[in-house]
Amino acid sequence: MTKPPHPDPRRALTLRDVSEASGVSEMTVSRVLRNRGDVSGATREKVLHAARSLGYVPNKIAGALASQRVNLVGVIIPSLSNMVFPDVLTGISAVLEDTGLQPVVGVTNYSPDREESVLYEMLSWRPSGVILAGLEHSEASVSMLTQAGVPAVEIMDVDGAPVDSAVGISHRRAGREMAGAIIAAGYRRIAFLGTMMPYDHRARKRLEGFEETLAKSGLVLADREFYTGGSALLKGREMTEAVLRRTPDVDFLYYSNDMIGAGGLLYCLEQGLDVPGRMGLAGFNNIDLLDGLPRRLATMDACRKEIGRIAAEIVSGKRPTGQVGGEIVELTPRLQPGDTIRKV
Amino acid sequence: MTKPPHPDPRRALTLRDVSEASGVSEMTVSRVLRNRGDVSGATREKVLHAARSLGYVPNKIAGALASQRVNLVGVIIPSLSNMVFPDVLTGISAVLEDTGLQPVVGVTNYSPDREESVLYEMLSWRPSGVILAGLEHSEASVSMLTQAGVPAVEIMDVDGAPVDSAVGISHRRAGREMAGAIIAAGYRRIAFLGTMMPYDHRARKRLEGFEETLAKSGLVLADREFYTGGSALLKGREMTEAVLRRTPDVDFLYYSNDMIGAGGLLYCLEQGLDVPGRMGLAGFNNIDLLDGLPRRLATMDACRKEIGRIAAEIVSGKRPTGQVGGEIVELTPRLQPGDTIRKV
DNA sequence: CGGCTGTATGTTATCGCTAACACTTCGCCG
DNA sequence: CGGCGAAGTGTTAGCGATAACATACAGCCG
Structure with missing residues (x-):
């Protein structure tokens, strides 16, 4: 069997292949491909041409090991x-x-x-x-x-x-500020709707800050509702319906994120509720989605x-x-x- | 300066550190950590303990290079x-x-x-x-x-x-089937609303299939509207408004994705249009979001x-x-x- | 009890690349 | 014109792991 023009195609190419194809040392090829050190224009061209025509892709694994840089x-x-x-x-x-x-x-x-x-x-x-x-x-x-x-x-x-x-x-502060704004606007029967996830620490902290500020005005949450998984928009609807049925006199719904807030907003509007007169709503995150809603949901930008x-x-x-x-x-x-x- | 209990903390740990700490060869440590080969229970424990207490994290770069497996x-x-x-x-x-x-x-x-x-x-x-x-x-x-x-x-x-x-x-077929369903339902003045992106080949193919089937029934698109970037829900609204203004007699809106379709649906409902009587709509992808909409948008599941x-x-x-x-x-x-x- | 099998371990040689240094040529200056 | 610096190139020695082979030491059998 004669030596094929390209060596065993199953074997991945290495610097050595490029170096042999271009007639310089592996080190010089390495320098060219990394744009490091002094290499003459002629050599550079030769090497680049060889690398390209072989379809050489450097092995970063070896490179990283040698250079201790990733x-x-x-x-x-x-x-x-x-x-x-x-x-x-x-x-x-x-x-x-x-x-x-x-x-x-x-x-x-x-x-x-x-x-x-x-x-x-x-x-x-x-x-x-x-x-x-x-x-x-x-x-x-x-x-x-x-x-x-x-x-x-x-x-x-x-x-x-x-x-x-x-x-x-x-997030504590975000919760506090939102509570402040809600109270200042005159709402008093406030419910929280959010994630159940025990590990969503940020949602938890927002709620803590929120309740803290309510407490300062002598208020407590009128109701609360949690969910896990599923389509957030749908969950927002369902939770809102549940809260309104259970606690018909709530006048504000604070959601732990905009997506469920959007679901809640759609539900309230469908029910013909006067928003924000009879019922106020707020979410968190300021996601793009809100721009397309019938009404812009109150929210807080998380500076993502x-x-x-x-x-x-x-x-x-x-x-x-x-x-x-x-x-x-x-x-x-x-x-x-x-x-x-x-x-x- | 005396040798510290732990060597230079800036230097990352290697197999050698674990091997020295546990009194066996690097190879044995490697075997334990990979669960490969025969290692006695006692040695295994010794090694695992040493590795854990040092906080050793294997270097996959070296491992991958040696084993040629990533x-x-x-x-x-x-x-x-x-x-x-x-x-x-x-x-x-x-x-x-x-x-x-x-x-x-x-x-x-x-x-x-x-x-x-x-x-x-x-x-x-x-x-x-x-x-x-x-x-x-x-x-x-x-x-x-x-x-x-x-x-x-x-x-x-x-x-x-x-x-x-x-x-x-x-996607061609998806477009064809959707067109077939729309025509079968009796819609005739059909508009397309979608992405401008020249590289969204799949949206392009859906449109091609769609038009192909329209053509077989002697129909052509009554209007078309494209967008790039921005909040898809909002864009869906805006595009829908533009189409309805420009071509008031359209009776079906085919969107290249559910998100803009959802925006369009919200817009149509707000305008008090009879959906699906006066106006039909369809999107593509079957995203979760749709579950929370006031009405379920017609769509096609992409089996993601x-x-x-x-x-x-x-x-x-x-x-x-x-x-x-x-x-x-x-x-x-x-x-x-x-x-x-x-x-x- | 020699030799054989199998388990548990150690040794050696890479893997493909780069750092560090060694080595040529030049050109240029004193 | 000898020497020195700079530019361009090559050589050597790892990086930290694993594959493949080598070794040590049991136990067991005929």
């Missing part, structure tokens, strides 16, 4: 179907794009155990940074993060102590893209930070009164 | 904000979970150039398979895929020739989870396929008439 950033979030996280990812990608870093996404489904294993898996690839949602993590996760020796940014929340850096808003951007700046060392350790960036959520709270 | 599967999709792709990912993850493989997601924003660079980046990590949306790719992408020597599954679409395997539905599942089975070699090369799996989209098409 251009990946782990991003760990609870869910993709939440609308919220794609926005954060957009912010992250926008910044990372011109740093040579690349985000790798892991999803936990709000489970601390899954978070731990996703984190373990990610760290085993030795990323140059990690961004993860929330401040609550298993003990093992925290110790992995500190051991890892790379920047870790906890995002979305600042109510607590981060392992390293944190970027987010205070901004959070992503800043987190990415921190992991990529782009931030003009003087300090050695982590930094905490608290953003301010903006109340969007929309059309579902009475004007004062 | 437990990653690249998944390349156009967008995360589309609602569609998270479902596909769910299907993929569900299957991969018990194969030891892990999906890594890349997003192209419907740009062939970005697709090419995302693919290049992924292949440079030598994944054990690639799943990517659509059958249309740049020449370079196709050649990378064939060269890579790993299973490649093109998903969502089967109208065309795949590089290796394909799993999806025929199923597609993800089967694609994952193919890349993981779980499929009882006899053939050597790729296989093509065509799923059948199901028409969901909902409440926005007249019953015949």
Whole structure:
């Protein structure tokens, strides 16, 4: 059997193949492909041509092992179907794009155990940074993060102590401010409708802040309703119906997210309720979807893209930070009164 | 300076650290951590204890290089904000979970150039398979895929020739069937509202199939309207308003996706139009959101989870396929008439 | 009790690439 | 015109793990 023009096609190409095809050393090929060091124009052309015509794709595994550098950033979030996280990812990608870093996404489904294993898996690839949602993590996760020796940014929340850096808003404060606005508008029989998830700490903190401010005005929640899973829009409807049946005199519905809020709003409008006169509504997150609703739901912007951007700046060392350790960036959520709270 | 109990904490731990801490060879540690080969119970315990107490996280980069095996599967999709792709990912993850493989997601924003660079980046990590949306790719992408020597599954679409395997539905057929149902219900002045994106090939194919069937009944589109970017729900409203103003006598609105369809539906109901009597509507995808709408939009299920599942089975070699090369799996989209098409 | 089998462990040689340094040529200056 | 710096290229030695083979030590049989 004679030597074929291309060696065994099942074997992946290596630097050596390119080096042989172009008549220079592997090192020079490596330099050309990474744009590093001095290489003459003629050699560069030769090498690039050979690499392209062979269809060579560098092996980053070997490269990373040799250089002890990995251009990946782990991003760990609870869910993709939440609308919220794609926005954060957009912010992250926008910044990372011109740093040579690349985000790798892991999803936990709000489970601390899954978070731990996703984190373990990610760290085993030795990323140059990690961004993860929330401040609550298993003990093992925290110790992995500190051991890892790379920047870790906890995002979305600042109510607590981060392992390293944190970027987010205070959900307690968001809850308090929303309660304040609702009370100021004159509503008094207020119900909460939200997720059941024991691990949605941010929704929990918003509720805590919310009730705290109600209490200061001598109020307590008139009713509360929780859900898990399913189409959020539909759940919003169903929960709203349940609350209105059970507690007909409520005058305000505070939802833990915009999606169920939108469902509730559609339901109220169908029922012919006077919104915001007889009934006020508010959600949380300021998702795009709201723009298309018959009426703009009151909500609070969670600064999602901004959070992503800043987190990415921190992991990529782009931030003009003087300090050695982590930094905490608290953003301010903006109340969007929309059309579902009475004007004062 | 004396030797500290733990060596330089900035240096990441290696097998050697664990091996020294437990008094066995690196090889034995490696065997324990991978559950491979025969290791005595006593040694296993010793090693596991040492690894845990040190907080050792294996270096998969080195492992992958040595074993020439990478437990990653690249998944390349156009967008995360589309609602569609998270479902596909769910299907993929569900299957991969018990194969030891892990999906890594890349997003192209419907740009062939970005697709090419995302693919290049992924292949440079030598994944054990690639799943990517659509059958249309740049020449370079196709050649990378064939060269890579790993299973490649093109998903969502089967109208065309795949590089290796394909799993999806025929969008031409979906368009034809929807047109058939609409005509059968007696609608005649039909408009199309959809994405402008030149690279949304699947929407294009649906429209082609749709017009084809219209033509067979001697019909042509009464109007068409396109959009790019923005909140899809809002765009659906705006486009619908534009069409109704421009062509008041249309009696059916066919949307390229459910989200804009939902916006259109809300608009029509607000205008007090008789749906589905005076005006019929249909979308595409059967997204969850529809469950919460005042009326159920007619749509067609794109079998998203199923597609993800089967694609994952193919890349993981779980499929009882006899053939050597790729296989093509065509799923059948199901028409969901909902409440926005007249019953015949 | 020699030799054989099998279990439990250690040794050696990569995997494909890059850091660090060594080595040529030049050109240019004193 | 000898020497020195810079530009361009090559050589060597790992990076941290695993495959494949080698070894050690039981137990067991004829």
